[in-house]
Amino acid sequence: MRSVQSRSPQQPDDVVVTVPAAGMGGVVAAVERARLAQREWGGCRAGERAAALTEAAGRVHAARDELIALAVREVGKPITEATAEVDRTVAILRYYAQQVFDPAGAVHEPTGTGLLYTRRRPLGVAGLITPWNFPFAIPLWKAAPALAAGNAVVLKPAPQATACAMRLFELLAGPLPDGLVEVVPGHASEGQVLTSTTDVVSFTGSVQAGTVVAARAVTTGVPVQAEMGGHNPAIVLPDADLDRAARHIVAAAYGYAGQKCTATRRIIGVGAASEPLREALLMAIDELPCGDPGDPKTMCGPVIDDAARGRMLAAAREARQSGGTVLAGGTASDNLVAPILVGGLSEGHALARHETFGPFCLLQSAADVPTAVAMANSGAYGLVSAVYTTDLGHALRFVEELGTGLVKVNAPSTGVDFHLPFGGVKASSYGPPEQGKAAMDFYTTVRTVTVQPG
Ligand code: NAD
Numbered sequence: 001m002r003s004v005q006s007r008s009p010q011q012p013d014d015v016v017v018t019v020p021a022a023g024m025g026g027v028v029a030a031v032e033r034a035r036l037a038q039r040e041w042g043g044c045r046a047g048e049r050a051a052a053l054t055e056a057a058g059r060v061h062a063a064r065d066e067l068i069a070l071a072v073r074e075v076g077k078p079i080t081e082a083t084a085e086v087d088r089t090v091a092i093l094r095y096y097a098q099q100v101f102d103p104a105g106a107v108h109e110p111t112g113t114g115l116l117y118t119r120r121r122p123l124g125v126a127g128l129i130t131p132w133n134f135p136f137a138i139p140l141w142k143a144a145p146a147l148a149a150g151n152a153v154v155l156k157p158a159p160q161a162t163a164c165a166m167r168l169f170e171l172l173a174g175p176l177p178d179g180l181v182e183v184v185p186g187h188a189s190e191g192q193v194l195t196s197t198t199d200v201v202s203f204t205g206s207v208q209a210g211t212v213v214a215a216r217a218v219t220t221g222v223p224v225q226a227e228m229g230g231h232n233p234a235i236v237l238p239d240a241d242l243d244r245a246a247r248h249i250v251a252a253a254y255g256y257a258g259q260k261c262t263a264t265r266r267i268i269g270v271g272a273a274s275e276p277l278r279e280a281l282l283m284a285i286d287e288l289p290c291g292d293p294g295d296p297k298t299m300c301g302p303v304i305d306d307a308a309r310g311r312m313l314a315a316a317r318e319a320r321q322s323g324g325t326v327l328a329g330g331t332a333s334d335n336l337v338a339p340i341l342v343g344g345l346s347e348g349h350a351l352a353r354h355e356t357f358g359p360f361c362l363l364q365s366a367a368d369v370p371t372a373v374a375m376a377n378s379g380a381y382g383l384v385s386a387v388y389t390t391d392l393g394h395a396l397r398f399v400e401e402l403g404t405g406l407v408k409v410n411a412p413s414t415g416v417d418f419h420l421p422f423g424g425v426k427a428s429s430y431g432p433p434e435q436g437k438a439a440m441d442f443y444t445t446v447r448t449v450t451v452q453p454g
Helices: 023-042 046-062 064-075 079-099 137-148 159-173 188-197 207-220 242-258 271-287 306-321 369-377 392-401 436-442
Strands: 003-008 011-020 115-122 125-129 152-156 181-183 200-204 224-227 232-236 264-270 325-328 340-343 360-366 384-388 406-409 444-451
Touching: 003 064, 003 159, 011 064, 011 159, 023 125, 023 152, 023 181, 023 188, 046 064, 046 079, 046 137, 046 159, 064 079, 064 159, 079 137, 079 436, 125 137, 125 188, 137 152, 137 159, 137 200, 137 436, 152 188, 159 181, 188 200, 188 207, 200 207, 207 224, 232 242, 232 369, 242 264, 242 271, 242 360, 242 384, 264 271, 264 369, 271 325, 271 340, 271 360, 306 325, 306 340, 306 360, 360 369, 369 392, 384 392, 392 406, 436 444
Parallel strands: 125 152, 125 200, 152 181, 200 224, 232 264, 232 384, 264 360, 340 360, 384 406
Antiparallel strands: 003 011, 115 444, 325 340
């Protein structure tokens, strides 16, 4: 029987969990259980759904310390960030528990007599496929709106975050009907089965996997959203507070070892900013607390596994061989990879165009603002961009012209507000955005009702 195993990134001989993979039969059975439970849940009144989700939030909150420790151990998330993630997870659940009271439709003027209105309805069973880097927040920011809207959910977590997902869903399940929230541990094949057996699919992960998932869901004919990678630029103008910008950017590029879809991957210094920015970045990298993820001061911990460490070191070697300069990092002690900053690579180089998911960032320069905009918009991705300037005219120009789903002005590329829509453009995203009220729309269908006098 195939199994799923996760190991602690900082201590790879520490096996966190080993469980049998669900297999095709396991996924199909979980979806069937969820489908039965959804009939009961979909018929619950809004107040009952709100009460159950609020109780679930209380259970997650009560397990706060345990969950924080689990995220540190299983995915190597620095404890201060892990704490913020668990707290956000609870806040998201509480937010969606209240969304059930939002209007579920609208009354319209009929063309003739009678009543004309719309009403949102749940879709049925939501299939959720998630990565390992936000082991609680991402499964929850998909599950909470799906449940609030009256759906059941079946989650296929990343193998590396299996224990986090199983514990989170165990806590959620308590106040909910049996079978309403299911976890199917497994690999890509379990994800594929989920994609063709559920009524709506929400994926987060790499472009490679997301493209396959989206294509399959479209073939099956179910709504799908796929949130994928980014190659996120941070542009720094000469008028910016360069030390502050450098500290922000270094935290956004290397916090949690750069293992966030919103991490800064390319730093573009404009004109006279380039040289002092380089110095400020090197100083900020030098001061970045790296090491044990259990230490509250640590911002950059280990990468997820040996393979990720190998990819980072190979990228640094490749940069050197291609004429780039490794300005910082390029070494590793176990899975702790020293933050890598590379300058001098050509814009067309593969490392300048594709996501390297780890503590690897490029330093580039642009002669002027139009060149910086063109560089930022080049490439296949369009998730988030950051711009540092004190000139309002420049800031507004960037907001208009940058081709990303999120634009941050004088703020790090990382960090997302869960009550607003979240999603990118181009290869970064497919389908409607996640989070906020947009998520309630995604997990529902609209029924238009015409009532005429009998
Ligand atoms: P991944 O694509 O390897 O895996 C994500 C999930 O998809 C896992 O559960 C995996 O088992 C499953 N999967 C893989 N192949 C599949 C297939 N063919 N069919 C169905 N399911 C499949 O990604 P990862 O390594 O877990 O996470 C890192 C990636 O996630 C990065 O590219 C990062 O940018 C991205 N990410 C994006 C966002 C966002 O919101 N845009 C957030 C976090 C992470």
